Amino acid sequence: MNKPIPVSDFHAYPDAHGRFADYGGIYMPETLMPPLEELTAAYLALRDDPEFIAEFERDLKHYVGRPSPIYHAERLSKKIGGAQILLKREDLNHTGAHKINNTIGQALVARRMGKRRIIAETGAGQHGVATATVCARFGLDCIVYMGAVDIERQKINVFRMKLLGAEVVPVVSGSKTLKDALNEAMRDWVTNVADTFYIIGTVAGPHPYPMMVRDFNAVVGREARAQMLEQYGRLPDVLTACVGGGSNAIGLFHAFLNDREVAMVGAEAAGEGIETGRHAASLAAGRRGVLHGNRTYVICDDQGQITETHSISAGLDYPGVGPEHAFLKDSGRASYVGITDDEAMAAFHELARTEGILAALESSHAIAQAIKLARAMPKDKLILCNLSGRGDKDVQTIAAHEGITL
């Protein structure tokens, strides 16, 4: 266990090298270093460009449908009998998840940089769909790399991407899941670096991605913070969000990082149970290492080989995690816990029956954690849970899990 790092301003990270204290950085082959430098320079200029910001915000409002509401899950909270559970409804965004916040931002950056060919990796297919969507919206070519195993378990999203005009390339190397899709996208990028923009879907990868993806998703927390003050006259006591790579979690957490009275809990996929080894809980059960261009917590064996992870939700099935989360864990600012497949499924059903909301299996991990926390807290406390995506894409997986033939 590392000693907590004293931090005076959490918004001061990362530094110019993309480091969040010990984490992050740029661990990439030389061929990609110059394009990463170019991207960093372009993004840093655009980040402060009022025209770019206005363009981004216009699309968030009119295309995505922001702001997303905060909804008080009253019946659920009453049934639990503890703290009040509030839901940040990212599931109501266009394409059904928070992922679109980031893909719009990056597509706008790509367009400004004059890159017409977009590549992306996807696990559950949500980021792939969100990328295919914005490529259609901006008239860009779109190639999505997806593990062959994920293609099998997310057929609906594969078809959605194709309907949107994207090419979906199956990845058959390694474990044939998200990490291998990321590897393959990197190989494409290294080969077609001159005209290609890589839209990474989470707060991982080399600098500037963890920072850039966070910035585009931070709208979630900024909105939520203002909405809390307006609707409840105060900030929530606890935030919860699911963490795979960690983009929706950092999106919610970021605006609250310097509000020390607001606790933060990330829910990782404990799969069949951390003790079984079949999980994807990098922070709760992994170790410090380097994966996909950044130093973070990874799941690997004693030889340093990245091992296969497991989660019922493809979007959390990743052996690394964004470096900022590693930093928040070590600094003690946020805590990270494992939620099993069964706990997530139970939370999914509970929310569906009490509130009429089908949550994504990823988000169901955050709901499960919110329910756990609510039980142990008094009724006047507020838990804000990021409902990062809707569950329509998961109905087949859920049916199969419960032995039901549709």
Next chain:
Amino acid sequence: MSERIEQRFADLRKRGRKGLVPFMTAGDPLPEATVAIMRALADAGADLIELGMPYSDPVADGPTIQHSSERAIARGVGIERILGWVAEFRETDATTPIVLMGYLNPIEIYGYARFAEQARAAGVDGVLIVDVPVEESASIEPLREAGIRQIFLVAPTTTEVRLAAIRRQARGFVYYVSFAGITGASQLDPADVRRRVDHIKQGGDIPVAVGFGVRDAATAVTISESADAVVIGSALVASLAEASDAESAVSAARDFLVPIRKALDAAAAA
């Protein structure tokens, strides 16, 4: 501190020869054949051997080396065994430099100090960690302190500012990646490589090895016109992969390398 790499390049220059650098994945096709293959490569005229440390997520490698790595990992090949093979090779060969090539995470997990000390003791001369650019080289400081040369990549995309930084940190030689792509692809543009290699050499006297896309005697000869050494990886790995036992792997290694050595020497003499 070992000077094998510097010695070898000085020697090549003195004799007007070009270096031949085969790459093989440690433990593939057969762990028990690794040392024998290394010896066969040295006997067939290898000037330096690059020994790949297999990794589960090799982002810079094409399918040939990916699959080779997967096979080696499946056979339980890890750093400890690889260093054991280097030590065994050193029992009969005190002069052929060995560079370990791989990715950072296995070394990070093994422990930098432990790796540095054991690698030096085994007789490793250099490391090329594909995902450690100059910016992150502080990560592997203990290796440098142990006298292990850090070999850096230079790519067609490398800017002047970066090239200067790489020159400052590079030891042994620099490895020029002949095209923007992954290992084993076939996008080689000899005229472009020559231009770039000449440019790299203008800035100092560190030797330049060129790899990625060199597959046979003809491409090796073309590249050697400007490079100090040529690296051949995927094509060798592919021909070794077909071997079913140690003996056939050894003869595959020899049969692969001998004609390339001859062609390089003939071209240098001409």
